[in-house]
Amino acid sequence: MTRAWRTHLECSLVPPWKVSLAVVLVGLLLGVPVSATGQSFVGTVHRVLDGDTVHLLRETGQIVRVDLYGVDAPERVQSYGAKARQAVRRTVFQARVEAVAEGRDEDGRPRYELRVGDRVLNEQLVREGLVWWDRRRRIRCRRGSGGPRGGTRR
The missing domain is CATH 2.40.50.90 (OB fold (Dihydrolipoamide Acetyltransferase, E2P))
Known part of the structure; x- marks a missing residue:
């Protein structure tokens, strides 16, 4: 991960773990097959x-x-x-x-x-x-x- 990208993630308004959780939940709600x-x-x-x-x-x-x-x-x-x-x-x-x-x-x-x-x-x-x-x-x-x-x- 580049330094600029890491800085962007650290300064983001939404913590990265919340983004990951949201992606998983949306996938489950849309019925994406489990793999x-x-x-x-x-x-x-x-x-x-x-x-x-x-x-x-x-x-x-x-x-x-x-x-x-x-x-x-x-x-x-x-x-x-x-x-x-x-x-x-x-x-x-x-x-x-x-x-x-x-x-x-x-x-x-x-x-x-x-x-x-x-x-x-x-x-x-x-x-x-x-x-x-x-x-x-x-x-x-x-x-x-x-x-x-x-x-x-x-």
Whole structure:
């Protein structure tokens, strides 16, 4: 922080902590999705984009993109891409789910664990062999195959 900026903050009429608090409160009031690890929100699955991405409709009317944590699904044009999407659609489409923030991807986007009742969709897809578990994201579920129908990730 430069000296001029520090002087400006010290001489400001509003203390910096109050500005930070105001930003957080406004974000909460506007329904900005929570992305700190372990925090969650509830919504209805509005659209299934592919095997590891869905859109949730929150009670506020906001549509939130949810990328699944710890897994990577084949794209639609790849082998088993359509099957992975169909499995997600069959399991959670129009279902009420809880999205729990577990971290961020390399681009800074939040990644979520999707819970449907007592099941975790991320882990279920790994067990069924429809997605790759991603070592970089350290998913807790290491059971099941190494990827879509046992294939190797390229």
